[in-house]
Amino acid sequence: MSKKSMIIIGAGLGGLSTGCYAQMNGYESKIFEYHTKPGGVAAVWRRGDYLIDGGIHFLICHKPGTQIYDVYKEIGAVGSYEIEDMTKYMRFVDETGTKSVEFTMDLEKLERDLIELSPEDADEIRKFVKEVDWMKDSPLLTDLGMSTSPPELRGRFDTLKDMWNMRGFMKYFTGKWSKSATGYSEYLKDPFLKILFKNLFTPTVAIWFVIMIMATVAAGLLGLFKGGCHEFIEAIVKKYESLGGEIQYRAKVEKILVEDDVAVGVVLSDETEHRADIVVSAADGRSTIYDMLGGKYVDSKIQKRYDTWKPYDPMVIVTLGVDRVFEKEAPFTIYIMKEPLEYGGRAITCLPLRVMNYGDAFAPEGKTVIQVMLETDWDYWYDLRQNHDEYKEVKKQIAEEIIKRLDVHYPGISSQIEMTDVATPYTSWRYTLNDKGSPMGWLLTRSTLTELIPRTLPGLDNFYMAGHWVLPGGGVPGSIYTGRNVIQILCKKEGREFRSKSTE
Ligand SMILES: Cc1cc2nc3c(=O)[nH]c(=O)nc-3n(C[C@H](O)[C@H](O)[C@H](O)COP(=O)(O)OP(=O)(O)OC[C@H]3O[C@@H](n4cnc5c(N)ncnc54)[C@H](O)[C@@H]3O)c2cc1C
Incomplete structure (x- = not known):
């Protein structure tokens, strides 16, 4: 049987991951990338003798023993670059020079240092550190909720199963821990501490997300790319190409070709037409849905998302x-x-x-x-x-x-x-053509957290989406998982077993 062909739009992490799993599962894929190099927002550039890493700050789950690491391994993204454990997350220094504190993996020291800075906040500090300590040993940390199936793969009992698995985390969906970092800072009295908690990640992100990041530091699960994040990207490109995948650079997709509500190919800005059995967009969500597809495959949920949701600030x-x-x-x-x-x-x-x-x-x-x-x-x-x-x-x-x-x-x-x-x-x-220059797609909030975005569009066949616009919160593992999801959905649709390694 001849292989089905697939066009993937975008060679960021979402597109590259889609490509790797497509090749492993018997599709013949080609990526069209607008820029001259892969990686999308995971970008590195040179200025004279200096190398600027303008992308990924730290890699989550960079060590064996987590489900996320296993997924990195499947797409060749381990072993070929140097990565260092991030033992210190962040240091805060008051400009007057009188106050400073370092968030490290040592939680006892952190608790002591914070209480010393603000004894009147001792109770709240202990509660925060206790949450980080609890999260550090929880199973959530090994997959960060990424292995939750996309809507297309969910069975009747999946919601119940998720609720059971997440029973320890329900406290993060309501009340204090569901607030934004800014909202949470109101529980603290000391002005320096308030600023510090607002800025541990971004002021708008939910505080439980900050707890999760702190827990990854405490568990030793954050890594720094010693040579720049492009080495991570290059490793995946190498794997994709070794599996037979092809990338065409300087290839901007203007339009997705649709016949009888079935995606059949793409038109590039040079007006060339390229046809395939399946089209996957791992590019910006808004331009995919409203420009490349002319806004024809939109229901009220999608419309509401693009009208009201907030992307991460650029x-x-x-x-x-x-x-x-x-x-x-x-x-x-x-x-x-x-x-x-x-x-x-x-x-x-x-x-x-x-x-x-x-x-x-x-x-x-x-x-x-x-x-x-x-x-x-x-x-x-x-x-x-x-x-x-x-x-x-x-x-x-x-x-x-x-x-x-x-x-x-x-x-x-x-x-x-x-x-x-x-x-x-x-x-x-x-x-990168990301809407409003967003670095990570949709901002993770209380409401976006609980919405599972389908990887398909209503009324359109043979078309899928991957990347940080289909998983609120974005990030490296999330973008990679969405590409994996697309191929899992296709395998299920075609009644085949999903493969996460090459058999050829
Ligand atoms: C500064 C910065 C720091 C970050 N730090 C971290 C971090 O520490 N940890 C973490 O987990 N995440 C981090 N992230 C987020 C993470 O890097 C992203 O969420 C992830 O890389 C997004 O991958 P993607 O494939 O979904 O999107 P993108 O990287 O945006 O890839 C989309 C690709 O599609 C291409 N494209 C767009 N339109 C077209 C078109 N019409 N035709 C052809 N190609 C097209 C683009 O050129 C691009 O290459 C950071 C992001 C930034 C910007």
């Missing part, structure tokens, strides 16, 4: 190449500033600094790449970009302001900067 990423070493610095530090940094209609009080001193691939010897990443608004940058000179000027001003702020903590740094790179939400959109 980011301005300022990267500096510095002629200086940062030997004992934690990889992530947040400086809480006395004077907020005002730009784009936002007053920013936290300056998150990433110091890439954990690998020697980023900078020549004796030098270091450091990075500040600020959440921002899409509309501001989109409007600004309409006037290129003004856009360039604002980018320059932001970099100068950040350097000035860093000089307070690293005296003399202003004169040691050799390379400055500013990437805005517009840059991110230009290279």
